[in-house]
Amino acid sequence: MGILDKKLSLRDRNKMLIGVWEDEDQLVATASKLVHAGVHIHDIYTPYPVHGLDRIIGARRSKLARIAFFCAITGFTLMTTMIWYMYVHDWPMNIGNKPVRFTPSWAPVMFEGTVLCTAFGMSFFFFWRNRLVHGIKNETLDIRQTDDRLIVAIETVAGMDEKAILDMMKKGGAVEMREFENGVQTVI
Amino acid sequence: MGHGHHEIEVKQEQFVFSPKAKRFSIILMVLGLILTGIGIATMDNHSENHNSTTVAAASHESHGEATVHGEEHGTAASASHEEEHGNVPNEKFGPRVVFHHQDKPASTRIWANMLIVGYFFLMISLTAVMWYAIQYVANAGWSSSIKRVPEAIMTFIPVAFVILMIALFMGKNEIYHWVHYEHLGLKPGDAGYDKVLVGKSGFLNSNMLFIFPTVLVVIWYVMMRKLRSLSVAEDNATKGDSSFFKKSISFSAGFAVLFGFTISVVAWLLIMSVDAHWYSTIFGFYNFVTHWVTMITIMAFIVAYLKKEGYLGIVTNEHMHDLGKFMFAFTVFWAYLWLSQYLLIWYAQIPEEMAYYQIRFEDYKANFLGNFFMCFCIPFLGLLMRSAKRNRYVLAIIGSIMIIGHYHDVWLMVTPGVFGTGMTFGFMEIGMLLLVGGIFMWWVFTALTKRGLIAVNHPFLEESVHHDVGV
Numbered sequence: 105m106g107i108l109d110k111k112l113s114l115r116d117r118n119k120m121l122i123g124v125w126e127d128e129d130q131l132v133a134t135a136s137k138l139v140h141a142g143v144h145i146h147d148i149y150t151p152y153p154v155h156g157l158d159r160i161i162g163a164r165r166s167k168l169a170r171i172a173f174f175c176a177i178t179g180f181t182l183m184t185t186m187i188w189y190m191y192v193h194d195w196p197m198n199i200g201n202k203p204v205r206f207t208p209s210w211a212p213v214m215f216e217g218t219v220l221c222t223a224f225g226m227s228f229f230f231f232w233r234n235r236l237v238h239g240i241k242n243e244t245l246d247i248r249q250t251d252d253r254l255i256v257a258i259e260t261v262a263g264m265d266e267k268a269i270l271d272m273m274k275k276g277g278a279v280e281m282r283e284f285e286n287g288v289q290t291v292i
Numbered sequence: 293m294g295h296g297h298h299e300i301e302v303k304q305e306q307f308v309f310s311p312k313a314k315r316f317s318i319i320l321m322v323l324g325l326i327l328t329g330i331g332i333a334t335m336d337n338h339s340e341n342h343n344s345t346t347v348a349a350a351s352h353e354s355h356g357e358a359t360v361h362g363e364e365h366g367t368a369a370s371a372s373h374e375e376e377h378g379n380v381p382n383e384k385f386g387p388r389v390v391f392h393h394q395d396k397p398a399s400t401r402i403w404a405n406m407l408i409v410g411y412f413f414l415m416i417s418l419t420a421v422m423w424y425a426i427q428y429v430a431n432a433g434w435s436s437s438i439k440r441v442p443e444a445i446m447t448f449i450p451v452a453f454v455i456l457m458i459a460l461f462m463g464k465n466e467i468y469h470w471v472h473y474e475h476l477g478l479k480p481g482d483a484g485y486d487k488v489l490v491g492k493s494g495f496l497n498s499n500m501l502f503i504f505p506t507v508l509v510v511i512w513y514v515m516m517r518k519l520r521s522l523s524v525a526e527d528n529a530t531k532g533d534s535s536f537f538k539k540s541i542s543f544s545a546g547f548a549v550l551f552g553f554t555i556s557v558v559a560w561l562l563i564m565s566v567d568a569h570w571y572s573t574i575f576g577f578y579n580f581v582t583h584w585v586t587m588i589t590i591m592a593f594i595v596a597y598l599k600k601e602g603y604l605g606i607v608t609n610e611h612m613h614d615l616g617k618f619m620f621a622f623t624v625f626w627a628y629l630w631l632s633q634y635l636l637i638w639y640a641q642i643p644e645e646m647a648y649y650q651i652r653f654e655d656y657k658a659n660f661l662g663n664f665f666m667c668f669c670i671p672f673l674g675l676l677m678r679s680a681k682r683n684r685y686v687l688a689i690i691g692s693i694m695i696i697g698h699y700h701d702v703w704l705m706v707t708p709g710v711f712g713t714g715m716t717f718g719f720m721e722i723g724m725l726l727l728v729g730g731i732f733m734w735w736v737f738t739a740l741t742k743r744g745l746i747a748v749n750h751p752f753l754e755e756s757v758h759h760d761v762g763v
Contacts, residue, residue, distance in 0.1 A: 153762075155758060155760045155762075156760060158762050158763045159760075159763060163763060164763070165678075165763045169678065173676075200639065200641060202638075202639070202641075207638075208631065208634060208635045208638050208639075209635065209638075209639060211631055211635065212635070
């Protein structure tokens, strides 16, 4: 799986500090405090979108829209070329004595081709980017992050005051805290 | 961030119709009047052929020469015209309708333009009610902070309706050839007897022309008043009382269903019937979307203006972004319906369907293609990027093009059917748009001052305050 973004694999990163929340408002407030204290939050895993978190942890805008645009251009070009080759160049067809070049009847083909390429392209790139490819080992930090818990992951760096961060998380309403290193979790 | 589960307090705001805005509105009206005047002064005046007593007869003669079902249908002029374009319709349906705008008295242009502009603004105020109703039916929260804007737009229904009715009353004989045909009282076998128009006379008759729109507009108006009064009653009720909200949902659902079914009929009766032999089942919905996207653009303009003047403190760029998305989305939807109507008729090439597009494509080619360009190409490419939707200057430029484009779209639906060939989108058309646009602005801004700008007791107001479309 060399083509996949290795940086996203939690296994290959430094030790992680994991905090588990039940309440999203407390999570948002704490994440905000952590960021203001200068802590870099690796990611936050939530079973549903929590408004404001993306801005707090400084998530960059998804490139998915740009990918969609280029997929659309590809699909549009592909279908225009295809219909031109089939319908004009290779075997011109007389349908109801209509002209063959750039007629309104091309529009549905162009439109459908554009939509098809965009939809498949976006799905493909989305799954690829998020490592949701068949054969990849599941790296869910906590199985409850797909159900009713909100998980914060902070990557430790040299010289980081881990104690202070854990204190802040505890005060901020974390119901559980753990360490994650080389694929092993230990409850603190 | 204010993400606690505590009650937020949103302050009520009172809009003041500033002298500057009043001046702008008056400038629009005066400019519109001047341009309309120039338009009237410079139009081809052929009324010497049509004094008031012979208007009907004279116009029918010229109409009869070329009309589809007349005895004289094979005139040399029209036949050679057909061959030039390589489109010789089936003899069974007769040749293409070829008549020139000089065949109608000059005053027709005034009434036809009044019809267009009245219909345009009537539909805009009606789609505002529809938009408002859909927000309730869909339980939409994000829009609750801007709901006073469609609430103000919808008050324009009576004014637009009066303009429309004057146009119908004054110009019905000239605008609608089926009204004119009705007065002839022809019997089967008479020269010029039109089986198609007789077949449609149960729906297309001059009683229907006045009664149907009046009844419907009165019903819609009453429901609109009810929705508006529920909204202001909610403001004055105790905090947390959601009974008005629930009642609004019921009324909105009723309105949405009624309006959705009946608006097509009005479009058929008032606009599609200028080409009375022609029909398109998608026409009503196409009309709805044309005005719907215009109304959203106007709403975005008003919200942006209020923001600029320091009102609507709780409305953020996120709301503007969503309005931009609405404009963009329905631009695409408009193009979808436009193409659906055009493509099927183009492919099938049935003469009585072709008549509508033939004149528009051959004699109004620049208008026809320019219309698609203004209503689809420019807004689609212009509003595609996220940053464009969040920039109010881009929205203003693209939105202005859209408003003119969709007004021109209605013009293109009516004019070739009424006048035949040789009309231009000129001073009078622009003048009428500016004139009624100025009245519209005055009326809507006055309506905005009548109640607070924020629906302070709306149950979803907090959701709107926190509305965020993400990075």
